[in-house]
Amino acid sequence: MKRVKEGKFSFTDPVWNKVSDQGKDFIAQLLTKDQNKRPSADQALQHPWIQQANQIAKENVSSDAAMNALMNLQNFNAKSKLK
Numbered sequence: 001m002k003r004v005k006e007g008k009f010s011f012t013d014p015v016w017n018k019v020s021d022q023g024k025d026f027i028a029q030l031l032t033k034d035q036n037k038r039p040s041a042d043q044a045l046q047h048p049w050i051q052q053a054n055q056i057a058k059e060n061v062s063s064d065a066a067m068n069a070l071m072n073l074q075n076f077n078a079k080s081k082l083k
Contacts (some may be wrong), residue, residue, distance in 0.1 A: 007033030022049040 003009050009031060011024050026049040032038040
């Protein structure tokens with residue numbers, strides 16, 4: 001934490017191995033010591049890493065919704081045949 005407060009940090013810890021370069025860039029921007037150079041919340045939300053994560057989340061929700069709709073249709077069809 002001391003190094004982060006000083007603006008001197010690195011991504012050498014093994015925990016960062018699975019984080020993309022875009023993700024590291026996003027974190028580095030948020031940890032900018034000079035608040036005048038640090039991105040605003042709106043600017044941070046426009047970062048490509050966040051935009052990509054948002055798109056993936058939307059696709060997963062759409063995919064889940066489509067699968068639920070398909071399952072509902074299959075269940076409806078099975079119940080109709082039973083009657």
